[in-house]
Amino acid sequence: MIRSGPFRRNARCFAGALAAALLLATRLLCAAELFVEISDQDGGPVEDAVVSLTALDGRPALPDPPPSTTKSIDQRNEVFVPFLEIFRPGDRLVFQNNDSTRHHVYSFSEVKSFEFVLAKGESSTPILLDRPGVIAIGCNIHDSMIAYVFVSDAPWVGRSDRRGSVHFDKLPAGTYTIALWHPWQTPGEEGAAQHITIDAAVTSVRAAFSLSLLPDPRQPRDRERSIY
Amino acid sequence: MRPVLFALLLALPLAARAQDIQWHGFLDLRIVDAAAQRSWIAGGTGKLRYGGGGTQGRFGGAALIGTAQLTPALLAYADVQFRNDDGASLELIEAYLRYRPVSLTPWRWSLKAGAFFPPVSLENDAIGWTSPWTLTPSAINSWVGEELRSTGTEFLVERRGAHSSIEARLAAFVGNDPAGEILAARGWSLGDASYGFGGQVREPDVYALEEGVVPPLRYRPFVELDQRLGWYADLTWRSQRHGRYSVMYYDNRADPTERSTYDGHTTFAWRTKFWGLGAQRRLGPIEIIAQAMTGSTLFTPSPSYTGETRFHAGYVLAGWARGEWRPALRLDLFSLRQIPPSEVPLSEHGNAITAALSWRPRPWLRVTGEVVRMESWRRQRILENAVAGRTDTQVQLGARLLF
Ligand SMILES: [Cu+2]
Numbered sequence: 001m002i003r004s005g006p007f008r009r010n011a012r013c014f015a016g017a018l019a020a021a022l023l024l025a026t027r028l029l030c031a032a033e034l035f036v037e038i039s040d041q042d043g044g045p046v047e048d049a050v051v052s053l054t055a056l057d058g059r060p061a062l063p064d065p066p067p068s069t070t071k072s073i074d075q076r077n078e079v080f081v082p083f084l085e086i087f088r089p090g091d092r093l094v095f096q097n098n099d100s101t102r103h104h105v106y107s108f109s110e111v112k113s114f115e116f117v118l119a120k121g122e123s124s125t126p127i128l129l130d131r132p133g134v135i136a137i138g139c140n141i142h143d144s145m146i147a148y149v150f151v152s153d154a155p156w157v158g159r160s161d162r163r164g165s166v167h168f169d170k171l172p173a174g175t176y177t178i179a180l181w182h183p184w185q186t187p188g189e190e191g192a193a194q195h196i197t198i199d200a201a202v203t204s205v206r207a208a209f210s211l212s213l214l215p216d217p218r219q220p221r222d223r224e225r226s227i228y
Numbered sequence: 229m230r231p232v233l234f235a236l237l238l239a240l241p242l243a244a245r246a247q248d249i250q251w252h253g254f255l256d257l258r259i260v261d262a263a264a265q266r267s268w269i270a271g272g273t274g275k276l277r278y279g280g281g282g283t284q285g286r287f288g289g290a291a292l293i294g295t296a297q298l299t300p301a302l303l304a305y306a307d308v309q310f311r312n313d314d315g316a317s318l319e320l321i322e323a324y325l326r327y328r329p330v331s332l333t334p335w336r337w338s339l340k341a342g343a344f345f346p347p348v349s350l351e352n353d354a355i356g357w358t359s360p361w362t363l364t365p366s367a368i369n370s371w372v373g374e375e376l377r378s379t380g381t382e383f384l385v386e387r388r389g390a391h392s393s394i395e396a397r398l399a400a401f402v403g404n405d406p407a408g409e410i411l412a413a414r415g416w417s418l419g420d421a422s423y424g425f426g427g428q429v430r431e432p433d434v435y436a437l438e439e440g441v442v443p444p445l446r447y448r449p450f451v452e453l454d455q456r457l458g459w460y461a462d463l464t465w466r467s468q469r470h471g472r473y474s475v476m477y478y479d480n481r482a483d484p485t486e487r488s489t490y491d492g493h494t495t496f497a498w499r500t501k502f503w504g505l506g507a508q509r510r511l512g513p514i515e516i517i518a519q520a521m522t523g524s525t526l527f528t529p530s531p532s533y534t535g536e537t538r539f540h541a542g543y544v545l546a547g548w549a550r551g552e553w554r555p556a557l558r559l560d561l562f563s564l565r566q567i568p569p570s571e572v573p574l575s576e577h578g579n580a581i582t583a584a585l586s587w588r589p590r591p592w593l594r595v596t597g598e599v600v601r602m603e604s605w606r607r608q609r610i611l612e613n614a615v616a617g618r619t620d621t622q623v624q625l626g627a628r629l630l631f
Binding site: 214215 | 303328329360391469591594630
């Protein structure tokens with residue numbers, strides 16, 4: 001996932017185009033960018049969707065796998081922040097309690113199960129995420145607290161922002177399979193895999209998708225309903 | 229009640245060490261345009277909380293709720309409320325310990341011990357067992373607030389899936405032997421005066437006179453009379469897509485021949501059983517809640533007489549669930565039948581329409597305007613030299629301060 005700004009990207013692509021003209025190796029060096037826009041059944045933007053790209057015909061050169069990292073999910077005001085985080089197999093996950101109250105973070109997902117009682121200010125030991133898949137996370141003290149971890153081995157993966165948009169950079173020409181996932185996506189209505197071909201001649205491609213989502217079960221914090 | 233207090237006392241040393249003690253509550257003030265007929269709370273046969281006509285300021289109630297997470301698995305909860313409808317009264321609405329260890333499988337169990345509401349209401353999920361939609365709960369849940377409380381143990385097992393879960397509850401309890409008496413003596417009502425331990429429910433004065441008692445006749449609804457355990461079971465399915473659906477059965481297993489004398493009056497045990505059905509569903513921004521209840525209560529005051537009352541009620545509520553303004557509309561239907569009918573039958577039927585608009589301009593403030601219009605027909609009123617059938621309207625404008 002590359003999140004560099006469009007200006008940097010354009011400059012880089014411009015430099016790449018110059019090089020391509022000189023070396024006649026346009027296809028390998030001038031990579032395209034892809035914008036994936038995701039909306040829900042009412043046309044609103046969908047945040048926290050996971051977009052995975054895989055090469056369909058094996059032609060696009062795969063990016064180097066990024067080095068393993070450790071990312072943390074915080075607890076603030078009885079909310080997990082971020083709500084959804086993407087990891088690579090081999091990455092590590094840490095839970096950090098930045099709240100004034102104790103939490104009992106746990107998951108019974110098949111991919112990884114764990115539990116940590118975290119006093120305020122405490123962090124969990126790092127959890128090695130060795131298998132791809134989805135991990136649903138809860139707090140056994142506060143039922144309203146939920147979070148998701150998506151462990152992906154796809155060559156390119158990204159999370160949609162508040163405008164429902166995911167941006168991929170430096171995609172080599174080729175045909176890709178685009179897969180979408182969202183925690184509230186209606187079971188059985190995931191839709192068929194979509195394909196997209198990125199031509200050597202284009203520099204920017206847009207793809208729009210619609211997801212049918214279940215109602216968001218997260219309730220905004222309310223003093224009238226704060227009793228757990 | 230003693231075992232509950234004892235358990236809470238045992239929990240105190242743990243509470244002193246607990247990191248997570250929270251206090252919440254509310255203070256409720258209202259301007260009420262009361263229904264014309266004298267309220268049952270004042271000894272009349274009116275079915276609304278405020279009666280006797282006139283417009284005046286009223287104290288709706290105050291609640292203090294304490295929660296303490298004693299250990300990550302052990303939660304202590306207590307709800308104390310103050311009202312002054314029928315004299316000033318400080319009552320313990322609920323007090324329990326909940327043990328719920330974390331589970332690393334889809335299954336999770338928990339155990340609740342203390343005094344708590346049976347899981348009937350789908351409306352009263354706000355602070356202090358209030359409804360976030362209206363001031364006045366439905367007929368079903370008004371009765372639950374007045375007369376149902378289980379002192380005992382509830383076992384809950386859940387199976388949690390990605391987008392749905394199933395919960396099964398089974399409880400055994402003592403006390404609550406007089407439950408059902410108010411339905412027989414007064415019938416259904418609509419009001420948000422929830423009674424607790426320390427409180428006494430008042431029966432209509434005409435009923436007391438029929439029983440040969442000089443009014444006011446009050447009784448404690450949660451006492452134990454026959455040393456028999458009651459039980460309830462509940463099955464609930466929650467789906468992110470389809471909503472929440474519940475079915476429950478309740479039986480206090482009271483021995484209807486038992487009685488005891490409290491405060492100079494005889495309190496009878498009433499064998500009360502009912503089925504409850506509930507559904508809750510979100511349709512876009514609109515929340516729909518529906519509940520139905522059917523059951524019976526009976527007592528045997530003498531070897532030659534058993535009086536039974538069969539009761540039925542249901543409601544549908546629709547509320548707007550987005551933003552600061554939350555309008556809600558509810559239709560209640562209720563009826564009960566006395567078997568065998570007495571000279572002045574206590575049977576009744578009726579309906580109520582409740583329209584409420586709640587506004588939450590600040591996290592600590594809820595302002596609610598509400599109109600309840602009730603039609604009811606009850607022969608008992610003839611004893612008050614009134615007509616059996618009548619229509620009553622109660623209008624309230626309330627401010628609830630939340631902390
Ligand atoms: Cu928590």
